[in-house]
Amino acid sequence: MSQPLLQIEQLRIAFGDKAVVHGIDLQIQAGEKVALVGESGSGKSVTALSLLRLAAQARCTGHVWLSARDPDAPRQDLLSLPEPELLGVRGDDIAMIFQEPMTALNPLFTVGEQIVEVLQLKKGLNRREAWPLAVQALADTGLPEPERRARAYPHQLSGGQRQRAMIAMALATEPRLLLADEPTTALDVTLRAQILDLLSALQARTGMAVLLITHDLQMVRRFADRVAVMEHGHLVEQGPVAEVFAHPQHPYTRQLLDSVPAREVIEVDPQAPTPATVLRAQDLRVAYAVPRPGWRGWFGSAEFVAVQGASFELAAGRTLGVVGESGSGKSTLAQAVLGLLPFSGQLDLGGQTWQGLGTRNTPAHRALRRQVQVVFQDPFSSLSPRLTVEEIVGEGLQVHEPGLPLPERRRRVMAALSDVGLSEAQFPGLLARYPHEFSGGQRQRLAIARALIVQPRWLVLDEPTSALDVSIQKQVLQLLQGLQRERGLSYLLITHDIAVIRAMAHEVLVMKDGAVVEAGPVQQLLSAPRSDYTRTLVHAALD
Numbered sequence: 363m364s365q366p367l368l369q370i371e372q373l374r375i376a377f378g379d380k381a382v383v384h385g386i387d388l389q390i391q392a393g394e395k396v397a398l399v400g401e402s403g404s405g406k407s408v409t410a411l412s413l414l415r416l417a418a419q420a421r422c423t424g425h426v427w428l429s430a431r432d433p434d435a436p437r438q439d440l441l442s443l444p445e446p447e448l449l450g451v452r453g454d455d456i457a458m459i460f461q462e463p464m465t466a467l468n469p470l471f472t473v474g475e476q477i478v479e480v481l482q483l484k485k486g487l488n489r490r491e492a493w494p495l496a497v498q499a500l501a502d503t504g505l506p507e508p509e510r511r512a513r514a515y516p517h518q519l520s521g522g523q524r525q526r527a528m529i530a531m532a533l534a535t536e537p538r539l540l541l542a543d544e545p546t547t548a549l550d551v552t553l554r555a556q557i558l559d560l561l562s563a564l565q566a567r568t569g570m571a572v573l574l575i576t577h578d579l580q581m582v583r584r585f586a587d588r589v590a591v592m593e594h595g596h597l598v599e600q601g602p603v604a605e606v607f608a609h610p611q612h613p614y615t616r617q618l619l620d621s622v623p624a625r626e627v628i629e630v631d632p633q634a635p636t637p638a639t640v641l642r643a644q645d646l647r648v649a650y651a652v653p654r655p656g657w658r659g660w661f662g663s664a665e666f667v668a669v670q671g672a673s674f675e676l677a678a679g680r681t682l683g684v685v686g687e688s689g690s691g692k693s694t695l696a697q698a699v700l701g702l703l704p705f706s707g708q709l710d711l712g713g714q715t716w717q718g719l720g721t722r723n724t725p726a727h728r729a730l731r732r733q734v735q736v737v738f739q740d741p742f743s744s745l746s747p748r749l750t751v752e753e754i755v756g757e758g759l760q761v762h763e764p765g766l767p768l769p770e771r772r773r774r775v776m777a778a779l780s781d782v783g784l785s786e787a788q789f790p791g792l793l794a795r796y797p798h799e800f801s802g803g804q805r806q807r808l809a810i811a812r813a814l815i816v817q818p819r820w821l822v823l824d825e826p827t828s829a830l831d832v833s834i835q836k837q838v839l840q841l842l843q844g845l846q847r848e849r850g851l852s853y854l855l856i857t858h859d860i861a862v863i864r865a866m867a868h869e870v871l872v873m874k875d876g877a878v879v880e881a882g883p884v885q886q887l888l889s890a891p892r893s894d895y896t897r898t899l900v901h902a903a904l905d
Contacts, residue, residue, distance in 0.1 A: 365429050367392040367571050368539055373424040375412050383409055385424065386597040388590055390539065390571050397574045397582040399618065400592035401831035402802065406575050410541045413440060414452050428455060453484050457532035461544035463524035467516040473527040474512030477534050484535045499530040503560055521688060522553040526560070533564060543575040550687040550858050555902040558585050577831055579618060583607060591615045621832040623865035626843045628679065630868055640820050640852050641676035641699065644708040648698050668694040670876045676820060679846065681853040683867030683884065685860065685899065691876035696822050696856050700736055712819065732762050735813035739825035741805035745797040752793035754808060755779060758816040778815040782807040782841060803834035810841065820852035827862060839865055860903035864888060872896045
């Protein structure tokens, strides 16, 4: 085998006295696609950043050898390269795309101007020479109307379009190695498939190598030639993707491969009596006033319909999954059901009419409000950093049972925490702790305990596992399934993940552009979808 394009030897990374990467060795050949896999905190992203010395305040030792473009020239150690020479490597030889393009792109400049800036710095071109190349770079990523998109600001593009702009910027200088740090995590399942296909096509056309940083094993199976698995800063296993996936040697690799969400729900018995309906919606509609373009805006506003004519039922002890891409209206639907947005149409909770927003705060309204609680996508932002665990979990009791004595409230808080697998034995001083003292999965358990403490009949689960690692995702789904079996809870599950729908849902609602395009039992709908849109979602998840 020829000299590798990049060779990492005994790379160690530390922040102060804390070591986060412990002497890893990894090679990447020219034109090869390698995936670096691990959960949050495994050290994979800081490893990628340290290859170009982009990890602020990190102390790196070892060697990162980069071969020269001239086969007769000596290779360079990037860790000891002077900063002026390293600036020449960044972008020219090694480029990087990041997880969230909205934060990586400058909001004050159009995407075309940002690509032009790269070409001016790296190729020495003037703006007139660089502009058509920037447009062509956008066209190469399959972005429609590249000339018009080049003049758009990042906020004027969709998530997939922004990620294509990031890829265009990275590849404009024709690098030999692309570092892709979770490039599709913030995207819908169909957009993930499109971006992976795009990277594969560009890699095949340009011959560049790709180091893909991810925790998504399905993505690795689809994209990479080789995989390297990291756990707590150690490289525990590496090899060809097919071999590692078929015969994993390390327990951690086996744990990751076994983290596919499992279905452990009580299945519907067609012979059993029909359960009570806890939620019924008929012709639910949510619309926003938006300004008219031009002079017409002086005389009134237009209307944007986010949810149009949605009708569905949620039965006791069942899960209704609502699936669709970003902008499909599924989260708006959930907010309307929670009474957080004004809506038209009919909405009944347990046989009582639910008016939601605008209803007076009467005892009857509070009683209905108690029946439904919500668990949000990101547990870190949904939990107040200034409140203790006791205050967060017990907040609902203060609203719905304000006269409850403190000892009884504390007993119920401890019981709710125990129900979600958190105890004083595990976390001494549990009630006095703050959210930042817990991991992502533990914070989501706190959010579930907060929702359960008022003993609701059903929960809205708004992407409850999308911000979690695969193994933690499986644990949280198992917890929710167990609570449903024990308590007869009903769930309105909002997600774009077909694997989560397959594991959790009894019935499925597929939404696109605010409308319900298909609905039915989960097995029937996923095995034989009737609409082209549903087929696209299912196939993108299975590929």
